[in-house]
Amino acid sequence: MKAVCWMGKSDVQTLSVEDPRILNPHDAIIKITRTAICGSDLHLFDGFIPTMEAGDVLGHEFMGIVEETGKEVTNLKRGDRVVIPFTIACGQCLFCKKQMWSACDNTNPNAHLMEKAYGYSGSGLFGYSHMMGGYAGGQAQYARVPFANVGALKIESDLTDEKVLFLSDIFPTGYMAAENAQIQEGDTVAVWGCGPVGQFAIASAFLLGAARVIAIDRFPERLALARNLGAITVDYSDEDTSVLTALKDLSGGIGPDGCIDAVGLESHFSDLQGIYDAVKTTLLLETDRPGVLRQAIQAVRKGGTLSIPGVYGGMLDKVPFGAAFGKGITMKMGQTHMHKHMKPLLERVEKGQIDPSFIISHRITLDDAPEMYKVWRDKKERVTKIVIDPWAAKAA
Amino acid sequence: MAKVLKEKPAAESPSEARGTSVIIDGHYAPPPEDKDGKLWVRTSMLIQSDPETLYRLWRDVEKAPLWQEQIVEVRRTGEKTSHWVMKSNEKNIEWDSEVMADEPGKRIAWRSIGGDSENAGEVVFERAPGGHGTMVTQLQQFWMGKLESVWKTIVDRNPKQAVIESLRHFKALAETGEIPRTEPQPHGPRGTMGELKKSLYGEKIPVPEGTKERISA
Numbered sequence: 001m002k003a004v005c006w007m008g009k010s011d012v013q014t015l016s017v018e019d020p021r022i023l024n025p026h027d028a029i030i031k032i033t034r035t036a037i038c039g040s041d042l043h044l045f046d047g048f049i050p051t052m053e054a055g056d057v058l059g060h061e062f063m064g065i066v067e068e069t070g071k072e073v074t075n076l077k078r079g080d081r082v083v084i085p086f087t088i089a090c091g092q093c094l095f096c097k098k099q100m101w102s103a104c105d106n107t108n109p110n111a112h113l114m115e116k117a118y119g120y121s122g123s124g125l126f127g128y129s130h131m132m133g134g135y136a137g138g139q140a141q142y143a144r145v146p147f148a149n150v151g152a153l154k155i156e157s158d159l160t161d162e163k164v165l166f167l168s169d170i171f172p173t174g175y176m177a178a179e180n181a182q183i184q185e186g187d188t189v190a191v192w193g194c195g196p197v198g199q200f201a202i203a204s205a206f207l208l209g210a211a212r213v214i215a216i217d218r219f220p221e222r223l224a225l226a227r228n229l230g231a232i233t234v235d236y237s238d239e240d241t242s243v244l245t246a247l248k249d250l251s252g253g254i255g256p257d258g259c260i261d262a263v264g265l266e267s268h269f270s271d272l273q274g275i276y277d278a279v280k281t282t283l284l285l286e287t288d289r290p291g292v293l294r295q296a297i298q299a300v301r302k303g304g305t306l307s308i309p310g311v312y313g314g315m316l317d318k319v320p321f322g323a324a325f326g327k328g329i330t331m332k333m334g335q336t337h338m339h340k341h342m343k344p345l346l347e348r349v350e351k352g353q354i355d356p357s358f359i360i361s362h363r364i365t366l367d368d369a370p371e372m373y374k375v376w377r378d379k380k381e382r383v384t385k386i387v388i389d390p391w392a393a394k395a396a
Numbered sequence: 397m398a399k400v401l402k403e404k405p406a407a408e409s410p411s412e413a414r415g416t417s418v419i420i421d422g423h424y425a426p427p428p429e430d431k432d433g434k435l436w437v438r439t440s441m442l443i444q445s446d447p448e449t450l451y452r453l454w455r456d457v458e459k460a461p462l463w464q465e466q467i468v469e470v471r472r473t474g475e476k477t478s479h480w481v482m483k484s485n486e487k488n489i490e491w492d493s494e495v496m497a498d499e500p501g502k503r504i505a506w507r508s509i510g511g512d513s514e515n516a517g518e519v520v521f522e523r524a525p526g527g528h529g530t531m532v533t534q535l536q537q538f539w540m541g542k543l544e545s546v547w548k549t550i551v552d553r554n555p556k557q558a559v560i561e562s563l564r565h566f567k568a569l570a571e572t573g574e575i576p577r578t579e580p581q582p583h584g585p586r587g588t589m590g591e592l593k594k595s596l597y598g599e600k601i602p603v604p605e606g607t608k609e610r611i612s613a
Contacts, residue, residue, distance in 0.1 A: 021580075054585065054590040105571075130599070
């Protein structure tokens, strides 16, 4: 089959590889009908996530048709249409039973690698480094899905792939970000980063009762999408704009009740701290560039909540913890508990409360993917979300 | 862990023989230290099953190759004795083992009684506080110089880590009926660095087969 492979930093290639096969009794093989490139794939592309191996198949947002099932998969059959969550969960361990699915104990075959770095291992993920399991991803024509009996979400309506594909990651991730911001009816919420997760966080904040959502980014196409959702937009690259002042001005001087960092470890700042992080990450004295995190801690109101769906990987420098303590803020973060959110969010899509396909800007083939990784990284061609049809032939 | 070993797994001093106990007289007891060519590893996992079921799975020694790393065959040779075959770097290591203590649903202690490997161990099954499953604590002892251990770590799995990984496999098998794995799976060319990383990450050590049958209730 064809698959998008990580071959090194800034080197992604579409190659012909073996087909996946069933290895365990709760596995299923999925023929992928739609897949996507995630903003977090850019952290891999840029070499920020350790334990990638040349040849790794990328991709963790995919859906398709069940092709084959393992012996113990009784709730799926060949031909079923399914969306696959990017986190793999067993459904039986203490954490799964507590609905903390992305903390599953039993799905990371390389748990010892993560234990060394983080103390304990979270669940395995598709196509996201060997520390996170080393599972082949879904930017391919087929994928093996472990614990398909637990994870696969069946689509029984005739909703198009594009309307349900994002239940695989970014819609639940944006939704959990809004939920983690502990939004109360009438709250003001600020969202840093208007990429796909930021857009879904904005939409979800409104669904959960926010009265005002402030969206921060620098790309006009993303800010326009955010305004379409009802947010007030702030362009942080505008020389006359201070984000902290803007957030005070837009909240009567008290700061937002909830702040959502949908940017993560590769934030861009041109001021002194931007230079500081660039130097330290280059010298390997720091692994992440936590500019948004610092700003959000500063911005959030006293007793407010900071929700972090943006990915962080390692050691952060100069985090204003005194401000966090001094204001008594709450911080909530982590990989999305996908299995808890997929079904209720599918119901929202079925009821027409939201059409997640609004973020798609590009529809491509697997052969186009390597080039589109660059376009996505450089934010060219007004790209907001790239969806791949793995069976489409490259246009001549 | 309230239990104190009465049998000494390898005729050690009482302080060492108490090594599986995590709590002694209400106080935390750290694991025994490596010395004089003896390596110890103590590891504990919380498993969502009951002590009796887990005891039975562990005591079924002939099924050990399903979840213990690099163990390729175990043959029962008597009520309390068994013959073990381990395959490491294409080399077979064989020894005989004897159960020293056997309390159904509570604990098992064993030691080697001849062959290529000298080892002793104990496993204790205890209901976790608050009824959150069963705490399974294993203490394993090897006779091996530090130099040999370093060598094994480079060419193969460190024996201490192997004990931890096997208990992890035991937990996955008991809770889910399978052991997570990724090999073989689709991939592009790995190159020299990719192959090296696979070795470093322990990905070249075969994952035990697990079972096709579901074990937990």
